[in-house]
Amino acid sequence: MYEKTKYLMAGDKALTMEFGNSISKEVNNKIRSITVAIETRNIKGIVELVPTYRSLMIHYNPLKISYDELINALKQLERQLETIELPAAQVVEIPTLYGGEYGPDIENVANHNQLKLEDVINIHTSNEYLIYMLGFTPGFPYLGGMDPKIATPRLESPRTKINAGSVGIAGGQTGIYPIDSPGGWQIIGRTPIPLFDSQREIPILLKAGNYIIFRSIGENEYKEIEEAVKKGTYHYKSYPKKGVSEQHGTN
DSSP states (O other), X not given: OOTTOEEEEOSSSEEEEEOOSSOOHHHHHHHHHHHHHHHHHTOTTEEEEEEOSSEEEEEEOTTTSXXXXXXXXHHXXXXXXXXXXXXXXXXXXXXXXXXXXXXXTHXXXXXXXXXXXXXXXXXXTSSOEEEEEEOSSTTOEEXXXXXXXXXXXXXXXXXXXXXXXXXXXXXXXXXXXXXXXXXXXEEEEXXXXXXXXXXXXXXXXXXXXXXXXXXXOOHHHHHHHHHHHHHTOOOEEEEETTOOOEEEOOO
């Protein structure tokens, strides 16, 4: 299954495992499998794992493990993947207030696709979106699975500031801005939960290989969640991909 994996040197403290040239669930599953396997086996000297659409970059300490030793360990691990039981991918719920000042471009999306506003919301909240990778800004999720019925080009003139939590559409993709930043995506809503919090035990909420689902909420619930997040009492909701409910706390 992994005989075509490429091992590429990335400086003197990292290497890249490349699994293919396409963006697909199959390639992503390979990346998730080897990532979980590496984390499970605790290979000495590995410092950080950085998954992308079609590869995994592995940062390591060359004083603890050499480049050749690391490649040998990874190849051996690949041969044993079928014996490693992978945990079910998690689906994280993203409560989102659509439209109005929170989603100023939702009418652009509706008009571009000849839909009603409620149609855009219903379509956007109907899918579970695979998190292929994180990047651009800390915790920004690159998602797959958006319905082409709401695909919309980027803004002609990007904004100099988009608020943290803003949910947007750009072409055939949807995503969430974890921090205040410039951007040209069509903003259709905003979530009150922080995807990135430097004070949290695990600063980045989402993880590549898992999924998210958007849930439409009203302004009152938005403010309630926002207040609970500030107090540290909000419980982020998630469940295994197969659908068994689960909740975990903020700490």
